[in-house]
Amino acid sequence: MGDIIFLAHRMPFPPDRGDKIRSHHLLKFLAERGNVHVGCFADTDADMEAEDDLARMSKSHCLVRRTKPLVLAGAEAVISQLPVSLAAFHSRALERWVRDTVDTHEIEAIFVFSGQMGQYVPDDFTGRVIVDLCDVDSVKFEDYAKAGERVWLNGREGRLLAREEERLAHRANATILISESEKTILQGRLKNAAGTRLHAIGNGIDAEYFDPASVLPEGSMTERSGPHFVFTGQMDYRPNELASLWAIEHFLPEVRAYFPEAEYHVVGRNPTEALLAKNSIEGATIWGEVPDVRPFLKAADVAVTPLTIARGVQNKVLEAMAMELPVLLTPGAATGIDAQDGLHWMVEEADAKSMADRFRIIWSEPSKLSGMGRAARQFVLDNHSWDAVLNPLEDLLLMGGRQRHAA
Structure with missing residues (x-):
């Protein structure tokens, strides 16, 4: 060539x-x-x-x-x-x-x-x-x-x-x-x-790098009871900001009605002032830029990605799946990834109650939750090298x- x-x-x-x-x-x-x-x-x-x-x-x-x-x-x-x-x-x-x-x-x-x-x-x-x-x-x-x-x-x-x-x-x-x-x-x-x-x-996706066996979980998360949700990305990107704010303001309160210790973690560089204002308020933690996102994915129970404005394939979703982390996401965030709802991930419209109910159901079935994580990683290995x-x-x-x- x-x-x-x-x-x-x-x-x-x-x-x-x-x-x-x-x-x-x-x-x-x-x-x-x-x-x-x-x-x-x-x-x-x-x-x-x-x-x-x-x-x-x-x-x-x-x-x-x-x-x-x-x-x-x-x-x-x-x-x-x-x-x-x-x-x-x-x-x-x-x-x-x-x-x-x-x-x-x-x-x-x-x-x-x-x-x-x-x-x-x-x-x-x-x-x-x-x-x-x-x-x-x-x-x-x-x-x-x-x-x-x-x-x-x-x-x-x-x-x-x-x-x-x-x-x-x-x-x-x-x-x-x-x-x-x-x-x-x-x-x-x-x-x-x-x-x-x-x-x-x-x-x-580099599935050798995003391998749950390669890192330890973030200790400051695992020492708290949870459940723990995570959103990763460039946080001054408007769709990411809007999705995280929506999750903190609408999804998290629905979940905390049943699980008062539930926490939502926003991990990524350049969080906006609107996001920073949510830090440490009713279960929200805005971490900002971290040296390595993998420990946060490893420590989380579910990645919640409620994008309403989304274009193309979301790397954050593939990374979470590669880390055997179950993903709860909107149809927009699922675009371009041919995974199966209920097997590799959970797809719901951006409705806080529906998403919270979907989480409550799978949280009551730990074996199904962990099985979804394993299936997600295998899907990435098979389709997204x-x-x-x-x-x-x-x-x-x-x-x-x-x-x-x-x-």
């Missing part, structure tokens, strides 16, 4: 959040098959400190520290009539690097991870273009607007992102979505689907022959 440019909106190291985990494994897959030139953004000092890891996996790289204020990105977006998401990730330095890399190397393909990065594919590039949109982001912003959140701004973002998704679907030789449901959504939203090539490639998940990507990279951009 010839040289590949890999473009990602976030640094693929360290792989410690959903999108970075996926981009990390995609980059690893590509690097095992050829020379990869990586262009990406760094958001934090930890991202910058991982530059040596990036250099070891890439032939060359361009790492840009993202410092553009959101207000400036918004102003640029209004002037250019582009989505804020694109303006926020625009860099002239990265633009020049892509141009120079295309001109000085035999680049066979450009792999775009996340729609924000499609703006960097040169118009005159004649090699293959693979775009991994992951989710149909335009729908997420439309959902925000429908929920009454910054209606004009989110409505505009959804409308303009839909236009960019259409452009990329026609520009790419293959467009990847994270699940069949996301693929179907995008297919239905394209004004002209003729000639587009959409494919579903899901998320994998990264090798199995990414195997179809090889054909997409080579499909249609090798048309290299002439250096």
Whole structure:
């Protein structure tokens, strides 16, 4: 396989959040098959400190520290009539690097991870273009607007992102979505689907790392009676914040009516002020960023993931399942994972009483609860290893022959 440019909106190291985990494994897959030139953004000092890891996996790289204020990105977006998401990730330095890399190397393909990065594919590039949109982001912003959140701004973002998704679907030789449901959504939203090539490639999980036998439970949880519920994720991400607040305000009181010692644990970096205000109130603990999420999963009795705004496959769900932790989740959080309700997990609509009742029933059957955890891990082992998940990507990279951009 010839040289590949890999473009990602976030640094693929360290792989410690959903999108970075996926981009990390995609980059690893590509690097095992050829020379990869990586262009990406760094958001934090930890991202910058991982530059040596990036250099070891890439032939060359361009790492840009993202410092553009959101207000400036918004102003640029209004002037250019582009989505804020694109303006926020625009860099002239990265633009020049892509141009120079295309001109000085035999680049066979450009792999775009996340729609924000499609703006960097040169118009005159004649090699293959693979775009991994992951989710149909335009729908997420439309959902925000429908929920009454910054209606004009989110409505505009959804409308303009839909236009960019259409452009990329026609520009790419293959467009990847994270699940069949996301693929179907995008297919239905394209004004002209003729000639587009959409494919579903899901998320994998490192089941050797997320193995309950590899860690001890978090002691400060196990020393209290519980039952203990856990939610993990990036906690300044609005859908995660809303889900956790709902669980604390509605689900937890329903459960505590029967189990007064029940606790809900929110584990993940950058909890919002609204979440922090719930810390230590009536069974809620907001842990924030922790060195290792696995002890918290090991100590919990059930992962409760009541997402109402959800796009794509939820890594948090796969991680909990790999740790043999029973999962109680909403249909949105279950999207893209072909598990069976009642066997591998428990699916309920976001109704506090229904979810609490579902928990009470299974809590009264300890053998069934532990059996669900074991079945969940086996499901992940059988269906969500990264090798199995990414195997179809090889054909997409080579499909249609090798048309290299002439250096």
